[in-house]
Amino acid sequence: MSSPLDSESLRAQAGPYFGEFGGRFVPESLVAALDELTSEYALARQDPAFAAELTELHRSYTGRPSIITEVPRFAAHAGGARIILKREDLNHTGSHKINNVLGQALLTKRIGKTRVIAETGAGQHGVATATAAALFGLDCVVYMGEVDTERQALNVARMRLLGAEVVSVTTGSRTLKDAINEAMRDWVTNVETTNYIFGTVAGPHPFPAMVRDFQKIIGEEARQQVLDLTGRLPDAVTACVGGGSNAMGIFHAFLDDPDVALYGYEAGGEGAETLRHAATITKGRPGILHGARSFLLQDEDGQTVESHSISAGLDYPGVGPEHSWLASIGRATYLPVTDAEAMSALRLLSRTEGIIPAIESAHALAGTLDLGKKLGPDATILVNLSGRGDKDMETAGRYFDLLDKGAEQL
């Protein structure tokens, strides 16, 4: 496992607080489960057998290490900067989500619980959890907002095929935020038998630190891979940010490299200046949602405001507390990318490199196109390609009018 870090290291944050962000704002009923998770996770981290089992799963099941791919034809549209993709889209189940899920599923087994629940937006975390539940023989219930079960219908079918029960959540905004509320209600009720496999670096402690730890393998691999390929560190690392797990996963290894700039791209929806976006750090202010203090889209009274994004996975009015902290100390920069910019980048990567990204990841690509022009042709930018676009073909098909008239529109 990783070597001890001195307390000056930005990588040494273990929660519950990251600066003023984080904490445990939860019903008392959940505290015992969070305490158990915290202590079991601490024991697991010290246990070489746990690490060995996870490493073996990464190798023989997920397909780690994931490769990096340099994309010169795409980079020609970014002012000629050198652009390298970290290919989390090639993982089993199609995104980075499996990294975290396998860790938490192993932890579930270790604690001795037999049922897992999860929330999902785009369905990637739900699919990964259903997959791990199938692999480990656990009962699995996935909560998904009704809006998302419609726009990500294929992932609903995947989860059910894997044996999970998918519950369509019809309360509130009927998206990821409400799926999390419903999963928390389930957990409060069934905590004795059930572990909540949380999908992102948000939520109450220990989730932000634990999920980051399970995702940081992305950056650890990529940092060495870029060094091997180019002989130096990248000038910038970019990722999309919804809750922020893929971004924390790739940022973490670079936090103590002050010359590496970190950029998180939030969902700007129809424009961060409109009311229809999910640009939490750009437009929100600190508040409490889902158990943690972090940036939040909210009204004057602290009521959560509904977010909007073409990408279900980024359509969330909160963000992980470590991102809020990195923004507040200026270590990472967070910028909005609109639906239109993301979709344009999605098509560009598909056409220039033969790689169809998830709409979520396309936000990082769109931001990188801009960043490349700013940094110039000598710069190297590492992009976390967090997921593949198969699940988005219906949305993309409609968006680009590909479904009826076919290839002639291309």
Place this chain on the structure above:
Amino acid sequence: MSNSAVTGNPATGNPAARHPAAGGSTVEATIARRRSEGGGALIGYLPVGFPTLSESIDAAVALADNGVDILELGLPYTDPVMDGPVIQAATQRALANGFRLRHGIEAVAAITAQVDVPVLVMTYWNPIVQYGVDRFADDLLAAGGAGLITPDLIPDDSADWVAASERTGLDRVFLAAPSSSDARLKQAVEASRGFVYAVSTMGITGARGDVDSAARILIDRLRAAGSTSACVGLGISTPEQVREILGYADGAIVGSALVKALSDGGVPAVAALARELAAGAREIRPAS
């Protein structure tokens, strides 16, 4: 303390009268009085703004007029993770009708102007943080409110609220759960003032056929942790359940059943249910 923004008539008079230094928690005193009379306290929950602001005030007044000893006014919130479908539906409707936090303060003032039972506010924590913890405490006190029940604030993360409630003398009701360790129960007992809210079962709000035997065990454990004021909530809907719980606890909290009555039959229905429930709360044991 300020009298900002409160338009209602704080008819309960000098707020300092309820400061611990000047007589202690009225909530605790009310519970103790009911116990000494051979019963226990009946605590009734309704959300502010459902079905309308004025009807919610009328319904709360009707609870007090029909034997409810302590009112628990819920502030509607977009993400109520402790609430089941009945209360969720009511609070979502209140939000859709334009509920604002200041309506909560106005409702407390309007209710305390009409009846003299203690009024606690039940609220998720983010709205209070955004309003300003100190500002909310001042405005609640000025409106005649007794304190806060905080379902998603645990003592560990409550320094701001402890400071504000110490300053104002407002009650702090924290939750205790069957899953809480002995150390955490002790912490809840020591951090709370007014009462400790004992969660009857692992779960969320909503009527249940049986109130879990876990509630009795939890109350025993809270007694061992030093509690002299412990009330049971979650799943209580009938006079029989109230009577059973008050056999061992100091108070019984009814929520979803009252909300459902209000939803189905308006203020008359909620008044009738309160009367029935209150009958269950009296003369359980000989007066002491």
